[in-house]
Amino acid sequence: MERVTIVFATGNVDKMREIRSILGDVDAEILSMKEAEILADIAEDGASFEENAMIKAKAVAGLLHRTDAIVLADDSGLEIDYLNGEPGIYSARYLGEHTSYEVKNAELLKRLLGVPEEKRTARFVCAAAAVLPSGETFVKRGTIEGYIGEKPAGAHGFGYDPIFYLKESRCSTAELTEEQKNAISHRGKALRAVKEELFKRDKGV
Numbered sequence: 001m002e003r004v005t006i007v008f009a010t011g012n013v014d015k016m017r018e019i020r021s022i023l024g025d026v027d028a029e030i031l032s033m034k035e036a037e038i039l040a041d042i043a044e045d046g047a048s049f050e051e052n053a054m055i056k057a058k059a060v061a062g063l064l065h066r067t068d069a070i071v072l073a074d075d076s077g078l079e080i081d082y083l084n085g086e087p088g089i090y091s092a093r094y095l096g097e098h099t100s101y102e103v104k105n106a107e108l109l110k111r112l113l114g115v116p117e118e119k120r121t122a123r124f125v126c127a128a129a130a131v132l133p134s135g136e137t138f139v140k141r142g143t144i145e146g147y148i149g150e151k152p153a154g155a156h157g158f159g160y161d162p163i164f165y166l167k168e169s170r171c172s173t174a175e176l177t178e179e180q181k182n183a184i185s186h187r188g189k190a191l192r193a194v195k196e197e198l199f200k201r202d203k204g205v
């Protein structure tokens with residue numbers, strides 16, 4: 001069987017690095033949108049992580065110049081319970097897409113000022129969608145539970161990692177190595193579930 005190609009529908013280089021590592025054991029060529037020569041600004045106007053992931057995967061599948069590739073896309077974000085699930089599906093756009101995460105994280109910490117630890121619960125959510133060459137589709141969800149710390153910590157990861165803390169270790173996900181984070185993260189869980197589903201359907205990966 002020929003080696004499968006997977007096109008991952010994201011323009012986010014930090015996410016792409018994690019994705020390559022999580023899918024590292026898959027016998028497939030993994031291309032970013034850029035590497036697949038797809039330039040598209042896809043409107044993520046779904047009402048859930050799952051809907052947005054599927055919108056991205058289907059849009060990229062429709063733009064591909066080939067019909068033999070598996071297209072994957074993820075949509076992810078941070079849900080803070082005290083803020084009624086904000087920033088949620090708007091995580092990338094929170095306070096504006098081009099606002100730095102230093103500013104976004106500082107604002108979230110400010111909104112939680114004085115809130116006790118037991119009320120600072122939060123989770124990262126990732127929905128990973130697949131569009132197969134046959135046209136079949138499926139979505140898998142992964143989550144990681146934690147809480148919003150009192151100050152940013154750590155220099156690894158990206159986005160909201162410096163303020164997202166794990167209960168057991170009391171460290172932020174930005175203090176983990178990439179390998180440690182991928183082993184427990186929302187994205188790691190969702191993509192491993194996608195891998196399992198592809199194996200089950202015998203898609204040659």
Ligand code: IMP
Nearest residue numbers: 074075076077078091092158159160161
């Ligand atoms: P997406 O590209 O629409 O999925 O945007 C996801 C956004 O959620 C990112 O830009 C980050 O703000 C946030 N996010 C998702 N996953 C993570 C993570 O693993 N660490 C930190 N922030 C994350």
